[in-house]
Amino acid sequence: MKRHLADPVIEEKRLHPPPGETDPVIEALVQDIIAKVADKWTMLILEALEEHGTMRFTQIGKVVGEISQKMLTKTLRQMECDGLVKRTVHPVIPPHVDYGLTHLGKTLGSAFCGVWIWAETHHAEIEKARKAFEEQSPRLK
Numbered sequence: 001m002k003r004h005l006a007d008p009v010i011e012e013k014r015l016h017p018p019p020g021e022t023d024p025v026i027e028a029l030v031q032d033i034i035a036k037v038a039d040k041w042t043m044l045i046l047e048a049l050e051e052h053g054t055m056r057f058t059q060i061g062k063v064v065g066e067i068s069q070k071m072l073t074k075t076l077r078q079m080e081c082d083g084l085v086k087r088t089v090h091p092v093i094p095p096h097v098d099y100g101l102t103h104l105g106k107t108l109g110s111a112f113c114g115v116w117i118w119a120e121t122h123h124a125e126i127e128k129a130r131k132a133f134e135e136q137s138p139r140l141k
C-alpha cells in the first residue's frame with residue numbers, strides 16, 4: 001500500500017483530546033464502516049485502485065486475484081454505496097464501465113496507511129508474540 005500524506009483535517013482533530021461523550025450516531029457509523037472495510041476484499045480493491053488508478057471490472061479482478069465475480073460485484077457496489085468508488089458507464093457497445101477511487105476512498109486509504117505503518121514498525125514484536133503464543137498453546141496448530 002502506498003504511503004499517504006496526512007489528512008490535515010484529521011491531524012488537527014488529533015491535537016485535541018477526545019470528547020467526553022461519544023455521539024451514538026458517530027459510534028454506529030464507525031462500527032458499520034469498520035465492519036465493511038475491514039474485510040479482505042474491500043482493502044484489496046482499495047489498494048488496487050490506489051496503485052493502478054481507474055480500472056475496469058475485469059482488471060480489478062485480475063489485480064486482486066482469487067475473487068469471484070459475484071464477490072467483486074458485491075464489494076464494488078458496497079464501496080460505491082459508501083462513496084468510496086465512482087462507477088462510470090461509458091455509452092458504447094459493448095458497455096465500458098470504469099471504477100475509480102473518490103476523494104473519500106483516497107482518504108480511507110490514507111487512514112489505513114497508518115495501520116500499514118504500525119504493522120511495519122511492530123512486525124518483529126508481533127511475530128515474537130505469535131511464536132510465544134504457539135509455544136504455549138500447541139493445541140491451536
